[in-house]
Amino acid sequence: MLYKKRSMILFVLDILIVCFSVGTSYLFRYDFKIPSDQVPQMLAYASFTSLICGLMMIYFKMYQRIWRYASIGEITSLLKAVVLGWLISYGITNYYINEQVEPSVAVRSIETMLLSMGGIRFLWRMISKSAKPTKDKAKVLIVGAGDCGVLIAREIMSNAASDLTIVGFVDDDIHKYRMHVLGKPVLGNRNHIEKIVSEHSIDEIVIAIPSAAKSELAPVISMCKNTGAKVKIIPGIHDLIAGKVSVNAMRDVDLEDLLGRDPILPDLKGIADYVANKTVLVTGAGGSIGSELCRQIIVFRPTTLLLLGHGENSIYSIEMELRSRFPDQKIETIIADIQDRSRIDDVFRRFRPNVVFHAAAHKHVPLMERNPAEAVKNNVFGTKNVADAADKYGVERFVLISSDKAVNPSSIMGATKRIAEMYIQTMDKQSNTKYVAVRFGNVLGSRGSVIPRFKQQIASGGPVTVTHPEMVRFFMTIPEAVQLVIQAGAFAEGGEIFVLDMGQPVKIIELAEDVIRLSGFEPYTEIPIEFTGIREGEKLYEELLLDEEAIAKTKHNRIFIGKPLGINRVELELQFKRLEKAIIDEKDAVRDVIEYIVPLYKDVS
Numbered sequence: 203m204l205y206k207k208r209s210m211i212l213f214v215l216d217i218l219i220v221c222f223s224v225g226t227s228y229l230f231r232y233d234f235k236i237p238s239d240q241v242p243q244m245l246a247y248a249s250f251t252s253l254i255c256g257l258m259m260i261y262f263k264m265y266q267r268i269w270r271y272a273s274i275g276e277i278t279s280l281l282k283a284v285v286l287g288w289l290i291s292y293g294i295t296n297y298y299i300n301e302q303v304e305p306s307v308a309v310r311s312i313e314t315m316l317l318s319m320g321g322i323r324f325l326w327r328m329i330s331k332s333a334k335p336t337k338d339k340a341k342v343l344i345v346g347a348g349d350c351g352v353l354i355a356r357e358i359m360s361n362a363a364s365d366l367t368i369v370g371f372v373d374d375d376i377h378k379y380r381m382h383v384l385g386k387p388v389l390g391n392r393n394h395i396e397k398i399v400s401e402h403s404i405d406e407i408v409i410a411i412p413s414a415a416k417s418e419l420a421p422v423i424s425m426c427k428n429t430g431a432k433v434k435i436i437p438g439i440h441d442l443i444a445g446k447v448s449v450n451a452m453r454d455v456d457l458e459d460l461l462g463r464d465p466i467l468p469d470l471k472g473i474a475d476y477v478a479n480k481t482v483l484v485t486g487a488g489g490s491i492g493s494e495l496c497r498q499i500i501v502f503r504p505t506t507l508l509l510l511g512h513g514e515n516s517i518y519s520i521e522m523e524l525r526s527r528f529p530d531q532k533i534e535t536i537i538a539d540i541q542d543r544s545r546i547d548d549v550f551r552r553f554r555p556n557v558v559f560h561a562a563a564h565k566h567v568p569l570m571e572r573n574p575a576e577a578v579k580n581n582v583f584g585t586k587n588v589a590d591a592a593d594k595y596g597v598e599r600f601v602l603i604s605s606d607k608a609v610n611p612s613s614i615m616g617a618t619k620r621i622a623e624m625y626i627q628t629m630d631k632q633s634n635t636k637y638v639a640v641r642f643g644n645v646l647g648s649r650g651s652v653i654p655r656f657k658q659q660i661a662s663g664g665p666v667t668v669t670h671p672e673m674v675r676f677f678m679t680i681p682e683a684v685q686l687v688i689q690a691g692a693f694a695e696g697g698e699i700f701v702l703d704m705g706q707p708v709k710i711i712e713l714a715e716d717v718i719r720l721s722g723f724e725p726y727t728e729i730p731i732e733f734t735g736i737r738e739g740e741k742l743y744e745e746l747l748l749d750e751e752a753i754a755k756t757k758h759n760r761i762f763i764g765k766p767l768g769i770n771r772v773e774l775e776l777q778f779k780r781l782e783k784a785i786i787d788e789k790d791a792v793r794d795v796i797e798y799i800v801p802l803y804k805d806v807s
Contacts, residue, residue, distance in 0.1 A: 209265040216259055216319060217252045223314035224248040227307045247295045247303050251311070254294070255287030280320055288312045339367040340405035343398060343431070345422060347373035347383050350436055351410035355384050369402050392422050399429040406722075409435040432722030472692035474502050476557060476599060483508040483555035485540055485588060486562030488516025490645065491603055494684040495559050496520055500528055508553055510536040511562070540584035550591040559687070560588050561603040563619070570615040571738035574792045575785045581618035582625070582781065589626050593633040601691045602626050602639040604699070609641070610802045613738075617796045617803040623699060624799070628771040630697040638694040640687045641764070642702040645680045652710065656717045664729040666714045669736050673710040678702070690761050699764040774799070 228236050228244045236244065259265065262283040288311070296302045342358065344351045351371060358366050370389040373379075378388045389398050398404065407426045411419065419435075426433045482499055486492035487509035493516070500507055507524070511517040514537055521535050534553065538545045540562050563581050564570055570577040585602065592600045604623055607616030623639045630637035644652070652675075659666045683702065690700040711731070718725040725731055736742070777799045784791040797803050 212265055212322075213256065213259070215322060217256060219318045219322075220252045220255050220315060221248050223311045223318065224251055224307075226314060227310040230310060231304065231307050243295075243299055243301060243303060246299055247291070247307075247311075250295045251288065251291040254291040255284060255315070258283040258287035258290075276323070277320065280323070281316065284315050284319060285312065288315065339365055341369045341403060342366045342406045342408055343369055343372060343389075343395070343402070343404045344408045344410055345372045345392065345395070345426070346410040347371040347375070347378050347388050348411070350412050351408075352383060354408060354410050354436065355386065359384060366406065369404060370398070372398065392425060395422075395425050396429050399431050404429070404431045406432045406434060409433065412436045427716060427719040430719070430722075430724055433720055473688055476692055477502045477504055477688070480504050480556035480598075481506045481508065481553060482557045482559070483510060483549075483553070484559045484561060485510045486560075486603075487511045488513050488520055489561060490680055491684060491687075492559075492561040493520040494680045495561060495687065496524060498681070498684050498688055499559070500524055500531055500533075503531070504557075506532045506534060506553070508534050508536060508549075508555060510538055510540075510549065512537070512539050540588055541579050543587045543590075546587045546591050547594070550595040550597075554595055555592075556598045557691070558588065558592050558597050558600045559603070559691075560585060560600065562588075563603070563622075565605070565615060567607070567613045567615050568737045570618070571613060574614045574796075577614045577618045578781055578785055578792055578796070581615070582621050582778075585622040586625055586778070589629050589637065592635050592637075593629060597635045599691055599694055600626065600629075600635050600637045601687065601694070602637070603687065604639040604641040606641060606643040611800060612803075614793070614796065617800045620800050620803070621796070624769050624774060627697050627699075628769050628774055631771070636694045636696040638690065638696065638698045638700060640690045640700045640702065642678065642683050642686070644675050644677050645683050652713065653717065656714055657721070660718060660721050660723065660729055665732040666718060666725075666729060667732050667734045668711050668714050669734055670742060671711050671733060672742055673736070674707040674742065675710060677708050677713075686761055693761065693763075701762045701764050703762065 224244060224247055228240065232240070262279045264280060264283055288308070292303060292308050344355055351373075355368050355371075358364050358368055368384075368386050370387045371378075371383055372390055372392060372395055373388050374391045376391075379390065381388050389402075395407070399407070407429065409419065409422060409426065411422070414422075423433065423435075477499055482504040484492050484495050484499070484507070487496050488511040492511070496507060496509060497520075509517055509521060509524075517535050517537060521533060524531065524533055536549055536553075538549055540546060562584060564577050589600060589602075591597075602622060605616065605619045607613060608620035608623055609616075611617040611620055623641075626637040626639060629635070656666050686702045690702075693700070714731055715725045718729045718731075721729075723729045777795060780795045781792070781799075784795045
């Protein structure tokens, strides 16, 4: 129906309602026998009220509202328009006629007008809503019957095009149990989720508790993931405050939510002291860890942030992101290969960084097993080039991003990272630069990591491939790991290997099952899981410390220090010369030298 036509119909209906309300008020007052001397008064009152109320309805834009989405705001505006119009018309009528309109007639007329006008509009609203079929809509259970849950439910219910329908709510507040919110029942608490999903054939669960800490959300998510329903979540309290909470703000629950670790509160003063107003260089700035380092370092307002990387596309991407968020920050982008010693020297000579975060590395275990010389060139000699330049040009702190795979390594990648650790520890003994390494495990969502691969396999209908049923790994989120890396840099005295608390190790098979369930499928039945066997260089579990490395606490409860081991620099440099020669020979020669440098390295390929 055209807007103008609909508005005209409503306007005519309102005028008829006013006339009807005034007429019936007189009829009821005089027992359906209106005295002839009251008829002029009735006509005058009806005329004035129709005119004034009509104008008030136009003034309050009552004909510019879509009544399908009517709420308290529309009711309030209708009340204002009718009451104000009635008061003015009652006063004008009494002013122009000899005998005043009886109060009982006036009160009855306003009651009838409000009931009739409101009734027609909400009847229109009900008809409009019921006109849309709901048989194909997904059934939704909302966890949280608070402000956020109500906002989400109202938006879903008011959107005729939505493919969702609300079945009810779950809330731990016992006072809400069996109550109704927006006409939908509160069906129980979190412990009833699995039963409710089964009884009501729920298709989707929306977790709408943005104020809850991650540690509180994790058990709720764990309950939801076992139901077979697809699970979505509202991001956080900041979105609620900013008014961004909507159906579009919902996102799929991911493994970061399941880890249940709350955000880290860094020592802002300590970080600001060594990063703020300094020239900071991040190598590998286009990678998963490097780009997140840039995002978090820039908040502390370094004088200049240097983004160094080998891939122009990834460096361009992080540069554009940072410039849009921090247009006043000085950023320099540098395309360089850390294996090019003269180029790295030139970068340090030109920009004179005060702090270096060295994240550039080859990290893919099976690929490096097949290309050991490239792993050595990048992870060993690339690190050596950057570390030497840091010493030559007076860098204050050098932070190496290392890996748990450097501990008792079974892979070329892990062994090369261990050699890089050993080199910077020897550098620390002879340099004014504070050299440290930060060692941690796998990060969720990084390039080449297991989670993106699982999601791709699920999107293709499976199977999801897992190497071994007993394979376990430590996991943390990228922002979480980077926050701790930056914090560890503040504790640097020189020569330390900082070890991050990775929480409890996770079985990869359980990880795969969780990703499948969170995607709305049932593992093994809807999405099969296949075991492919341990790959080259992999081991069933990773460690964070060598047996010889005693551990000490820092001021941060999730950062520990491994005691530096005595490393003979002269011997190490001799072995580096052997490595340089081995690179041009067969790959077995490279492995032999690596095994000599890192006696705990065991070639399992």
